[in-house]
Amino acid sequence: MSTERPKTITFVIPCYNSAAYMDACVESILGGGRDIEIVIVDDGSTKDDTAEKADEWAAAHPDIIKVIHQENAGHGGAVMAGLRAASGVYFKVVDSDDWLDRTARDLLLAKLRGFIAGDNLVDLVVTNYVYEHVQTGSQKVIRYRGALPTNKIIGWDEVGVFGPGQNILMHAATFRTQVLRDSGVVLPNHTFYVDNIFVYVPLPYVKTLHYLPVNLYRYFIGREDQSVNETVMIGRLDQQMRITKIMVDAYVLPDEIPSKRLARYMEGYLALIIAASSMFAMIRGDAEAMRMRKEMWANLYAKDVRMARRLGRHPLVLGTNLKSEAGRKTSIFLYRIAQRLYRFN
Template structure:
């Protein structure tokens, strides 16, 4: 049994996967690295096999047919031997000193029989187009270096959403919530981080910049033009997130509030991209998405309509549209995403 499994989903990642893998090589055999080759056609499989041969006690390679990012994570979860589980995308990397601290804390939790469902760390936007690094931390919103519950959670700013980059889950939690990500679908990281939340009872926050999130490549899934082209997948994920929201299993009011806030973010992204595309087809998709939310959960629809997004979606015509797009543009400049 390993302390932590880190899964690296790889699809044609030969040009940059070395940096991700090397960032995990800290000489600790309590760490398991699973490189999941998702049907690559370049040298990804060769590079992965070479690492496994060089570090057989730490690195294992899994070769599979192409199923997309989510299916690679599903496969990693299936073969994981770690008590805790984290995903590292093949074009991102970890800070080694922060990883050492994370592993020490997880070992301490295990050795002292402490129950910890989710560990949270900072992540850093590395935006090559804006020549900007932006650390996202949870100072002021979460107690630092102590076990806490949802009742202890402070106010999370809009910049402090809990993302896949910032979480390390107890593997058992992911299996308990029957996490199964859809195949051939982008943006499934939202499902990964969202669905297990009601099953999380105990958390721990470390104020270190572990995850370096690289954005700005032209072919990257978070490139705005590509997101517009893949809007159907964004809508699909947003609908799955809506379906995941079940107030019957959300025990804490603060957690319920946060999960609604996250849904506001998801609805905002889909709405903005559809407005930016500005075709009749896209505008009809926007209406259909809001209708889906209303038909699935009327109370949730009302809650989201109280938000900034909901208020301005109700403003018909150019005024409402321009306000939403302006707010999105400002957020992008401040926080460095897309």
């Protein structure tokens, strides 16, 4: 019988033609100790030496790093491959153009080791993340003070109100691996923006949370081809709508969720995704975009009429649901103001 202790955490790094920046990502994770696991997923890279770099890293650190080479499946397919291979008690995704702060990394690892040693496995650990705006050299830290008490294990009934920009995104989330597996979360292949599914579908399976207020994840903003670039997102509106449909289908109606605060949080997150999908459709403005927007609302009403009406009245959605051309222009104007204030996209 093996007495080998499981890895504390698996970090998955999806890589697609990432040779120019993946080394910095890997280096930011290494040094955390021998009880971590790094899974580099080479997602069918063909335009550079990503595959060779991944193998070199694994050869240099065989007890820590493993590599998966697969045909291109997109970000979601790479994350799912990493989840299948993960042996860590906890699980975190770090995109290959992003990195971790080393001091914050060590504090997170110490916290996770304490949970494991005390046989008190928290389902979801939340940490801060930082938008690193390469063009301006500025930073924006996303914190959860006010929404989550710090350094305390809590249930959903103890969470506060999440403010604008405080949704728990993939960058902030470290899940217990078994929670992800129990939730049955599946990320579709060849689809962008699957990180919203990753942090949304498992929520009803999360019973305990812990907020560690350290600036762990550094999220690179500024590449022209980046998936969160507004022009790119509008061009991929069909994929954004696909993600919205999956989240609507995954939404658990409030009557079926024991915690009203979890239900409120899930509804607010879904409202944000619906508002974003509507807004990008309005900015694009063509007949096909309007058809997709109409289909999105039809799917909402098919899911549950009460839910659709409630979401339609949500403050985030109201401003994106104006019917007239003047209303459309007003919505876009307000969106541009919010964009400057919060520095997204």
